[in-house]
Amino acid sequence: MITGAAAPFHCPGLCGRSMNGKSRVEKLAVFEQIADAFHILGHLLGLARRSWEPAPAVAEHQWADHPPPDGDDLVAMDHFRSADRQAGGGRLYGAVVRHLSDRVAPRLVDVSSGPRVFAAAAALTEMAGWMAHDSGHDDRAAQHFARALPLARTSGDLPLAAHVAASSSHLALQIGDAAGAVGWARTGLDLTAQGPRIPALTARLNTMRARALAVAAQLTPAARALDAARRDLEGVAAADHPWLSPFDAAAPASESALILRDLEQYDQALTHAEQAVALREAGRARSLALSRITLVDIHVRRGDLDAAVSAGHDLLSTSPTLSSVRVVQQLDELRRLLEPHRSYGPVREYLVRFDDARRARMLLLADLIPPSPGGATA
Structure with a gap:
């Protein structure tokens, strides 16, 4: 090192953990x-x-020389x-x-x-x-x-630097720092203005800015940032950049669902959430799980508990071996959203199945999620 x-x-x-036995x-x-x-x-x-690997062209001991x-x-x-x-x-x-x-x-x-x-x-x-x-x-x-x-x-590589700024914006939003998320999105947009134009990248940055503004209840600026993100993607072929992860059609649909949910525009949010799930069903297990969580969340906020339970059963079938603590955390948030509706029979029955699935998932993730104080698994 x-x-x-x-x-x-x-x-x-x-x-850094030692693994024995x-x-x-x-x-x-x-x-x-x-x-x-x-x-x-x-x-x-x-x-x-x-x-299944082909024989290496260069031996391991030669790596330093080649x-x-x-x-x-x-x-x-x-x-x-x-x-x-x-x-x-x-x-x-x-x-x-x-x-x-x-x-x-x-x-x-x-x-x-x-x-x-x-x-x-x-x-x-x-x-x-x-x-x-x-x-x-x-x-x-x-x-x-x-x-x-x-x-x-x-x-x-200024687009790569802007891409990193977008990730920092996302993380700031996840930890509750909406102002920091807006700041990082602006930093990224400033960097994109200095380098080659990549519409998918500016769309991602404008989307992160919109999400942060929506969380901060800045409704009009959030709507404008979301419109800017949509304009970035209209009729423009995705630019190829070797290091940037793609911001494909499912990504703006998923992010738009979250933004519109935070703006309390639930009918529009539902349309985007359903689109995100449909686009993710062909792959990307973690993204599919997160999109399904958003879909159930929006159904609950709209007051359609039967639709929430139906989508929730699909959610529980999503890759139980997925090693994502982030998914577990969002599942826990979803359960807290459903709990006040336990008096409704289908929700109560669903929560029983939900808790069983969660216990099974936590056993598979026991080496990744540390025990909570008191010895119980988080």
Whole structure:
């Protein structure tokens, strides 16, 4: 591990835990299943070469003499991103941090590497931040995002820097800092004005600004920011950028549902929430779960408890092995929203099934979610 300004990576907590006996074997099996399901090269998850991998062109002991090209960083990021969408970030966070420490950080001090290695470091550090957030460690996520921004600036990739600012805006909103979320969105928009125009990126930033303004009850500015995001995406083909995660059709639908919900425009919010679920059903288990949570939430706020219960049953079928603490937290918020309606029979019956499903999920996530005070599992 390098130190000083060129040492933006560390691995406390999740990847620093020792694993012994049965727990080590179980976790190893989980990583092997993830690697084989998503064809992630074994070394990216700290595993031996998988049986389906082609023979390596360069032996491991030669790595220091033959550092990987930028394309290998992109391949690694694509593999991690694909697995994260389906399996959640909880069990991948340590692998991404190890990849940063072992494969990327040493090249930051190599004068022959060039600026693109800083872009790779920024993009993967931002990804580690999202995985930390998905694991319930928002303080660690903020640290990763704070490290990613100067790396992106050093690379000269202003869209990537704006992308990191959008992630910081999202995190600020999640921890209840609406003013900070607006500030980060504006920072990102300022950066996009200095670089090549990528409509999907400005749409994401305007959407985050709209969400924060809606939470802050700034209704008119929020509506204007949402309109700006929609204009960004109208009739414009998505620009290709190697490091940016896509802001596809489902993403603005999902975010619009949340914004309109916070603006108490529930009928419009419902339309977008249903669209987001339909667009997510083909993949992305975590996004589908979050979209279904939003759909149930909006039905409850509209007073349509039968629709909420119907959508809620679909929600409980969403990937119970998903290693996302963020999903668990939002499920708990949804349960609190439903609890006042327990006197209605279908809701009461649903909550029984909900609690059973939650207990099963918590057993699968026991190594990711620490016990709450008093010894009970959170």
